[in-house]
Amino acid sequence: MKFFAVLNLLALVGYSLAAEGRCPLSPTSASGSATHGGSYCSGELIFEDNFDWLDEGKWQHEITLAGGGNWEFQWYVNDRRNSYTENGVLHIKPTLTSDIYGEDFLYYGNIKLGNECTNADNWGCDRTGSAEDILNPVRSARLRTLNSFSFKYGRVEVRAKLPAGDWLWPAIWMLPSQWRYGGWPRSGEIDIMESRGNRNLVANGVPIGAEQIASTMHFGPDSTANAWPSAHYERNSAPGRGFNQDFHRYQLEWTPDHLTFKVDDSELGTVWVGSGFWDRGAFSQNVPWFQNPWQNGGRDAPFDQEFHILLNLAVGGVNFFPDDAWNPDGKPWSNSAPHGCTNFWHGHDAWLRTWNYYVPGNTDSHMQIDYVRVWAL
Secondary structure (H helix, E strand, O other): OHHHHHHHHHHHHHHHHHHOOOOOEOOOEEEOOOOOOOOOEOOOEEEEEOOOOOOOOOOEEOOEOOOOOOOOOEEEOOOOOOEEEEOOEEEEOOEEOHHHHOHHHHHHOEEEOHHHOOOOOOOOOEEEOOOOOOOOOEEEOEEEOOOOOEEEOEEEEEEEEOOOOOOEEEEEEEEEOOOOOOOOOOOOEEEEEEEOOOOOOEEOOEEOOOOEEEEEEEOOOEOOEOOHHHHEEEEEOOOOOOOOOOOEEEEEEEOOOEEEEEEOOEEEEEEEOOOOHHHHOOHHHHOOOOOOOOOOOOOOOOOOOOEEEEEEEEEOOOOOOOOOOEOOOOOOOOOOOOOHHHHHHHOHHHHHHHHOOOOOOOOOOOEEEEEEEEEOO
């Protein structure tokens, strides 16, 4: 506890120095219950969690069946079976819904999340299973700092060990806190790190599973006009040394002029603001029927607003795992299938084996986070 008291004292000292103009002022802004809400000194540590315990004052659990916008197969819950800390590490662990309610419940049960539901999209708060469309067969966790910490501009570092197991989808990312420019992707999205848990997933001769990470920015005037390919970077590990085998530092430097993504201090790519994201996406040429939603924003709009941090472990869905990629046990569903979640569940004997799900004490399928830190520019 003394360590955190010292951190709080240092934050107050930094706030005082910034307020008095006695240090180089940062362009960073921040808001929320875990901030002091004033000016910041350049280089000041403005958010930190070392996960000595699960601080629900900093991290809000999302509770929903919505599927994350990709019809993913997990149910996000606030349950210590799925999110907990141990030895200074946050674990996000996928478990089976049937372990609690039985397999028949997937086909005939009903889940009503009531007032605790955080996202009603796509029957996210109230869903009933059927023989064709079963209930979400996996339980997992998605944590966010929406209420405690939102910021604009800064340096982010998250030290994490990624999970291994077919169709697992870990992510460290950021979303706008106010959605000033409208719904996704008009207000932007910043993906610091995404990966796939498959140990042997290959597309066009390239491993795209646990040996690959990616960083991406999403922006556009409509969900059908998203210029993410112009701000997407990938990195593969050495063969046989997937990102599931060790902890790595996933990093973002976000300034008014550029956003740079790194892993272990090695750059994946830099997105320069230049003349703005409307021009970067070539939307006037590609989709001239849309108006520029950022015309009254800053040059770096929509990335001129405060964002918050998310940590989650998703499963499957209809966008992230290519149908034409090779996997040793195949893929039990296709992205265009009308009942993909049911097909996914019918293949559970194969993918559960890759999770080492029934091996006592095994943490292969866990997303593990050592710390999250954010500094002012």
